Amino acid sequence: MAQLVFGYFAGVIAVTAMLVVALRNPVYSVLCLLIMFFHVAGLYVTLHAEFLAAVQLIVYAGAILVLYLFVVMLLNAKQDDRYHRQWRVAGFVCVPLLLELLVLFAGGKMEPSPLFSADQAGPGTDNARAIGLTLFSTYLFPFEVASLILLVAMIGAIVLAKRDIGGSGA
Template identity: 60%
Template sequence: MGTVIFFYFAGVIVLTASLVVALRNPIYSALSLLVMFFHVAGLYVTLHAEFLAAIQIIVYAGAILVLYLFVVMLLNVKRDEQFNKQGTVAMFLGLVLLTEAVLLGMSQGFSVATPTTGVSGEAGASVGNTESIGEILYSTYLFPFEIASLILLVAMVGAIILTKKGIMEPKA
């Protein structure tokens, strides 16, 4: 039963991700992206990662998708543009990837791995999902976490400097 649910979520994710790229209307594309985000959250729930599912909905479906919609509304795209008509190359590469996925699935017997928890044994029963993520994040992965926060800080400062550049220039 778990395999059927996994393949449902995976199929809908692949379908809606391809619709994000294929649809001409940017609003329909954003709605397809929203459906994809919710199905990724559903996939996290089936893996018993409820915290990641909640973060997926809050951050991606809530914040990132709203940002995309603001950009689409600000750009006010009204005309259809053809992008170099690369449909035949895309179809060929998609067929190659599908063939590879089927061959890989046949060699693995289409088995889906069972999720494992980060904390094992008796301690895993008393510690919740959020606590185990926090413990691993601030112990094992502390250095990459701090590097990512510094990169985000530099990006924020750079964005502020780029937007304020016109204001800070001296007037003649």
């Protein structure tokens, strides 16, 4: 069963990764990357990294991919027939979500505290709690540096994408 789940996720990840490179339409590439992110999140769930799976879905599939789609549609807004057959994309997104849900439920029943709990966070804690305890104790300084990186990136993106840079103000 574990091999079957891994084989499914790995196969879809490999195929969609190649499709991202091979397809000519950037919108299709972005949608293939979306499918790949969902399946990578499923792989994280099978590796008992549930918090990372959720972060992967929220940050990658929710924020980064939407940004890509914005830019793709902003730059070349051609009127092709590129919105056909969206149900296949929807199916490829829904199937890993369903599998992740099943694996989560099954894992919750069979192994209550499988890993990362005995030595690092005390018994009976889950993955998100263990990651939080590690992140805010051992890796506190890199966490602060990450916030600085995000601030710099935000300012840089605003400055770079502003329309009249150096026109009237600076």
